[in-house]
Amino acid sequence: MAGASFHIASGCAAGIITSVLFSAFRCGGHVSxxxxxxxxxxxxAASALFGVFGGLFPDIDANKGRFPRAIxxxxxxxxxxxxxxxxxxxxxxxxxxxxxxxxAAAAFFFGILLTLHSILVNxxxxxxxxxxxxxxxxxxxxxxxASGKISSAASRLExxxxxxxxxxxxxxxxxxxxxxxxxxxxxxxxxxxxxAVTVLxxxxxxxxxxxxxxxxxxxxxxxxxxxxx
Numbered sequence: 105m106a107g108a109s110f111h112i113a114s115g116c117a118a119g120i121i122t123s124v125l126f127s128a129f130r131c132g133g134h135v136s137x138x139x140x141x142x143x144x145x146x147x148x149a150a151s152a153l154f155g156v157f158g159g160l161f162p163d164i165d166a167n168k169g170r171f172p173r174a175i176x177x178x179x180x181x182x183x184x185x186x187x188x189x190x191x192x193x194x195x196x197x198x199x200x201x202x203x204x205x206x207x208a209a210a211a212f213f214f215g216i217l218l219t220l221h222s223i224l225v226n227x228x229x230x231x232x233x234x235x236x237x238x239x240x241x242x243x244x245x246x247x248x249x250a251s252g253k254i255s256s257a258a259s260r261l262e263x264x265x266x267x268x269x270x271x272x273x274x275x276x277x278x279x280x281x282x283x284x285x286x287x288x289x290x291x292x293x294x295x296x297x298x299x300a301v302t303v304l305x306x307x308x309x310x311x312x313x314x315x316x317x318x319x320x321x322x323x324x325x326x327x328x329x330x331x332x333x
């Protein structure tokens with residue numbers, strides 16, 4: 105049975121391998137030039153970090169203890185920060201009101217996540233499934249696109265998306281190989297017993313894809329053009 109440390113290591117490795125391969129594609133096969141670039145090293149590290157996140161994400165339903173709450177807290181802080189930045193830059197609230205809006209958004213998001221977790225989540229349920237394998241990186245991309253308001257972290261969106269996807273894929277494959285949860289039919293299932301949870305997951309997948317597709321297409325087309333130039 106694979107533990108958290110094994111999923112962390114495998115997710116990190118998946119993120120690094122994915123970013124290096126993507127860099128080779130972006131740079132027309134000149135891998136060494138890309139890897140030695142300081143900015144590219146940062147992107148490899150970011151992909152490794154999101155690979156770790158993807159590698160741990162399916163077990164967010166493992167229990168109702170500290171791990172899910174810690175992840176939800178980090179996500180809530182990120183959501184609050186993005187909300188505050190949007191209020192300040194897009195809607196021209198002053199710093200004080202923007203801070204209040206950000207804190208309120210973080211608290212609301214944290215409460216919603218905890219509520220949904222306690223009501224809907226079963227261990228090795230929807231979080232160990234094929235639709236969630238696509239939903240998690242899709243919404244990672246949405247968050248990074250939103251964070252572009254306050255950071256240039258979204259400048260290489262596709263690398264981080266691939267890293268988070270690869271990390272989660274390794275988790276599911278390890279559980280499949282280990283025979284946990286009933287094999288591939290359970291780990292890569294398309295639905296769970298609860299129709300409401302299944303429908304909600306596909307709705308989130310659809311929304312995340314709609315928000316990401318234009319940006320991912322633009323960046324992938326640009327990378328392909330550089331590769332074949």
